[in-house]
Amino acid sequence: MTDILNDQTSDEKEAIIVENPFHTARLKPKRKGKKPPKLLAVVHQSGCTGCEVCIQGCPVDSIELVPGPNPENPQFQQMVEIDLSRCIGCQNCSQDCPWETITMYEHDDAFTAWSNETLSSELYVSEEKVDDLKKKVIGE
Ligand code: SF4
Ligand code: SF4
Numbered sequence: 837m838t839d840i841l842n843d844q845t846s847d848e849k850e851a852i853i854v855e856n857p858f859h860t861a862r863l864k865p866k867r868k869g870k871k872p873p874k875l876l877a878v879v880h881q882s883g884c885t886g887c888e889v890c891i892q893g894c895p896v897d898s899i900e901l902v903p904g905p906n907p908e909n910p911q912f913q914q915m916v917e918i919d920l921s922r923c924i925g926c927q928n929c930s931q932d933c934p935w936e937t938i939t940m941y942e943h944d945d946a947f948t949a950w951s952n953e954t955l956s957s958e959l960y961v962s963e964e965k966v967d968d969l970k971k972k973v974i975g976e
């Protein structure tokens with residue numbers, strides 16, 4: 837997973853993006869099967885209201901909340917993101933979203949779409965941020 841989110845052309849997104857090893861989603865069961873799913877879901881975060889409807893219908897619990905910018909009121913302006921490493925491509929979320937802000941992409945196209953459509957992620961972060969998190973979590 838480490839490098840597949842880095843098919844980016846924008847100067848602003850040149851940082852190497854990796855899975856955040858400290859996210860609680862990493863404690864959830866990994867996707868079963870050897871073959872990746874044909875489709876993956878990507879949230880167009882600019883249109884996400886944070887209503888959480890999609891979370892309820894995900895059979896593998898692979899949709900995560902991204903808290904809003906104010907730590908004292910994290911539900912304000914919250915959004916969701918999808919764990920591409922765990923999504924099984926069932927399409928429930930893209931059908932359930934009342935705002936039509938989740939799109940299914942062919943597996944190989946999903947990572948570019950993720951780069952273009954993600955405003956804020958805690959599941960996938962820059963390598964630099966992983967180092968910062970590591971210092972906070974285990975004091976290294
Ligand atoms: S496509 Fe299915 S598995 Fe993937 S995030 Fe949406 S509901 Fe979950
Ligand atoms: S259902 Fe749509 S608008 Fe609501 S949290 Fe999910 S992606 Fe965002």
